[in-house]
Amino acid sequence: MSDPKVEIITTRVSACLGTRLVSQIVDRGELTIVVRPEDILECAQILRDDEALAFSQLMDLSGIDYLSYGQADWQTQSATDSGFSRGVNRAQAQLPKDRPGRFAVVYHLLSLSFNFRIRMKAYLHDDPPRIDSVVGIWACADWYEREAFDLFGILFNSHPDLRRLLTDYGFIGHPFRKDFPLEGYVEVRYDLDKKRVVYQPVTIESRVLVPKVIREDNQFAAPRPVVESDA
């Protein structure tokens, strides 16, 4: 909490949002607030219209899938004890117990008048994940929400036109979910007999070239982020 500006904004945000604020973290100079998905419209409205905040721009909106968060492919500790193995642990990913929800929607807001950024997060509990659309507050949310719907399957209530955006016409599934394989399920090729492009199941097999490794003892390990309030 060295930057006085961060402090001012932090107090102002907690004063404005009140009980709607679930938690607030300052990490690496960036302020992250967590709100409940049912409060998202009110919170967004306050953050945009409050005179001392004026987050007039929605810079980015993205989905996150926390399914395999913090899970390594290759347990270095046990590998050291029992002898190194090249095997990558392909166990079914499970949502960590302490996660508030599998999916989250992350909003990056920018206040031009106060030259400050904030990150607003909402964890989604429902299945399928569902949250209110903020298109009425920031018009540019339109495509960002379509993208999050396309890639993660997050539904945005009262979005004017929630169609797929980036994937192919007729695509099935949500490719950025952690349980969607990297190589996908179908591939296309040109069929000489049928004289058109056809879809078929993928013929390539994915290989893990570098296993995902988590090392707690690494030299870059950061100090724990400052948790402001936890309601």
Next chain:
Amino acid sequence: MRRHDQWLNPMPEIRNMTLNFGPQHPAAHGVLRLILEMDGEVIERADPHIGLLHRGTEKLAESKPFNQSIGYMDRLDYVSMMCNEHAYVLAIEKLLGVTPPVRAQYIRVMFDEITRVLNHLMWLGAHGLDIGAMTIFLYCFREREDLMDCYEAVSGTRMHATYYRPGGVYRDLPDQMPQYAASKWHSAAEVAKLNDGRQGSMLDFIDAFADRFPGCVDEYETLLTDNRIWKQRTVDIGIVSPERALQLGFTGPMLRGSGIEWDLRKKQPYEVYPKLDFDIPIGVNGDCYDRYLVRIEEMRQSARIIKQCVGWLRENPGPVILDDHKLTPPKREDMKGNMESLIHHFKLFTEGYCAPAGEVYTAVEHPKGEFGIYLVSDGANKPYRLKVRAAGFAHLAAINEMASGHMLADVVAIIGTMDVVFGEIDR
């Protein structure tokens, strides 16, 4: 065959026409498929279908160590390669809590501005070509060639450089600018002429370019700025008010063209931008012509920044990458004789480094606007989630609002003024 009731009803039914623009249209700038609903020649609604270039860069980045995705960043906005890398390496550096040496910061800023000039030249040439100015394209590509050579001299490739690394840049600037060799296409006399400006170091070459370039911009302006046809095609086309520009998430020249003074290089400075002297041009009317003027002036300002960087880099030799071999590779010669260096090299190029858990958002003033990287790490050697905030994405999303009510030919001017590149929009 005519239907019978058509004879009963003499008034023909007037329907809006739906026009398919692209994805193979030369003015669609790559792979844009635009469904235009038209009333006569007037656009009623424009619905872009994007994603034809979607490669899943963000998902691919989740499957490999941090450093291996730098090359993917070049391929996002493939006309401003190093600026994309810059945002990504800044995100990693913020996650790790490291700062590169000052010389590396100057090199990065210099190449960011070279990239800005490259991007704006590409934009100007293509935009001119789209709306009927042929000559400008050839002029722009003449200067681009010199800058591409600078890319090649530092990184070995003309476009996809992978030059910026977490902790600095891959290598120092070369002492000798590479020269042409005589071949069956170029005689010795021609080659001598081509090599005329390449006798000194690379900094001499860039310095000469920065001196010469404002004159080149004058040439472009002679061709376009007061050109009657150019003005007819751009003035009062695609007007965006400052309020709408904010609502629509505009950044960069699109926002400044509408009269909002916002440039991350000034407002949220990164690297050595606070030490450099440059101005931010802004527009008044928010139309295509103002955005053209803004970008033209940005090229002049970039030349100023490049000049200042060259001056500093000449006087201050030093390291260009951190000496921390948990993060950066050791020298080749050390590796041959030193066990520890060999281990460092092996670990770095197989497993990579683990970033502490956390999330960061870094943004740079990319030639097209704000290019942001949202990076989430769970403590592993790979990113947990990487989200690229591409400037062109928000701009293209506004095409319905900007093009509605305009004529079909103006859609081309509007696509041009947005400076869309599908590598970054589709990701």
